[in-house]
Amino acid sequence: MYITRRERFSASHRLINKEISPEENKKLFGKCYNPHGHNYEIFITISGEINEASGMIVDLKDLKKIINDKIIIKIDHNSLNEVDFMKNKIPTTENLCIQIWHELKKPIQSLGGKLYKIRINETENNYFEYFG
Numbered sequence: 015m016y017i018t019r020r021e022r023f024s025a026s027h028r029l030i031n032k033e034i035s036p037e038e039n040k041k042l043f044g045k046c047y048n049p050h051g052h053n054y055e056i057f058i059t060i061s062g063e064i065n066e067a068s069g070m071i072v073d074l075k076d077l078k079k080i081i082n083d084k085i086i087i088k089i090d091h092n093s094l095n096e097v098d099f100m101k102n103k104i105p106t107t108e109n110l111c112i113q114i115w116h117e118l119k120k121p122i123q124s125l126g127g128k129l130y131k132i133r134i135n136e137t138e139n140n141y142f143e144y145f146g
């Protein structure tokens with residue numbers, strides 16, 4: 015069985031590789047080298063067996079709290095370049111998926127579920143999925 019929780023957040027980012035020159039960054043990232051923002055949607059999918067006592071895989075209010083405390087509070091209305099778990103990463107949505115996976119994996123295990131997928135919609139046309 016799978017359940018998915020959706021959250022929304024708005025964040026800015028600037029794609030920059032600190033190992034290379036500004037000119038090379040401009041060439042590599044184009045207009046994404048300029049600070050800009052997105053209204054992101056994130057879908058966190060959990061797999062697991064149904065707990066007989068509760069009839070649930072995990073309690074969604076506990077899942078919501080973990081996602082909020084570990085992720086949303088840190089990234090909403092913030093710059094992804096400044097977020098602690100994105101330090102030293104180019105703040106692409108690919109890297110954001112991977113870092114969020116690392117932040118959520120253990121807390122979700124402690125609820126009795128297994129993190130199955132992180133999906134992030136960056137724009138209407140682009141979304142990213144990570145399965146660990």
Ligand code: NI
Pocket residue numbers: 027046050051052
């Ligand atoms: Ni962007």
